Amino acid sequence: MIKSRMEISAIICSVGMAAMILGGCGKSGNVEPTEAASEVTVEGAAETATSEINEETAKEAEAVTEETSTEEPWKTRIEGISDDFIFGMDASSLLAEENSGVKYYDFDGNEQDALKTFADSGINYIRLRVWNDPYDEDGNGYGGGNNDLPTAIELGKRATDYGMKVMIDFHYSDFWADPKRQHAPKAWEGMSVEEKADALYGFTKDSLTQLLDAGVDVGMVQIGNEINYGMSGEKQFEKVAELLKAGSLAVREVSEAYGKEISVVVHYTRIQDKADVLTLVDRLIRCELDFDMIGMSYYPFWDGSFENMSRVLELINEKYGKKAFIAETSYCYTTEDGDGFGNSLSSKDLVKGYPASVEGQATVLHDICQYVSDANGIGIFYWEGAWIPVGPANADNSAIWEQYGSGWASSYASDYDPEDAGKYYGGSSWDNQAFFDFEGHPLESLKVFNYMLGK
């Protein structure tokens, strides 16, 4: 079995299947690092320079550093940002983490709900994925948070209590849906596309009704997750469009019945392929799908430059009159692994100019939000900022992941997803990209959200 981060890295490299370890954030196997990481860090270069100058100059340089540190760019307000800019956080794995015994703390070291810490830090939206039936025939969870509807209701209610709005991310699958896989839910197997559309409509309407009845402040709904190449087992665009129309209709009907504004979102990835993304949106317009927004995944270490990302959002808005935002993004604060299961982002994939540090993580976020704001994008969602270790890296945490679904996949997902989960199930591949350290204490970088609004 997989025992170390090195072995996992080797597997990823050898078969080009980073998406397996990603646990559904949607990278296809042939993604390329945006830019190779420089082995010479800024700190390293500074040390070399300092050794060559005299002590007095070194002291002066130190004084300047201290002076400028109070004006670090990531602590400044974003120029021109809208007051209602969405600072979203995907916190789908949180309940499974808590069930696994994970504790979270506030900045003073007191135990505190991670959702409250997010709200206090300027997060105003929580994103929650929903899988139709993420369990095997014996009721064992597939992992990845075991994100069924009751989980979304529980987390959604808590987020609402802290004053945040909620985005529901329907995968229309029983487990991860991304460019590599869009399996139909087990209950939909063998259905015609018309039957699937009916089932999808019913599932969407029933789920949203339960969420709203429970008091969850749903403001946005994703009808599908990273659906560039299909959805719910369908690949042909006309069939996918039929499913999307059923989902949109269900959202509209619930929205009207409850007198509540809920935006319909279509979610794509591979933003670096600008022409492909625009073609996808163009087809939605031509088939007259009723939707409001396009959400794009954008991982800066895989998905191209800030400039390109910003331009795509701008074009979606200019050409098609649709609001655009970043539905998933992230960056690491360390290259260490915290739970004994290798991480998706390692030192070789770092974005040039942004070290794997708390400040690097905050600065990437600040810069991404500046570019999104400049392009009239309505906001960003950070992906899984609370998915930290359930136990130390030197322990075998498998039993916990299997029991509570707090790893990216459990062995129980093998029958449903034999190609990925069946081979590579395990723990969190994202613990170095969370906003809490391996023991659950919030990082200073979490304060970037308030700073960006000038708070």
Ligand code: CA
């Ligand atoms: Ca890990």
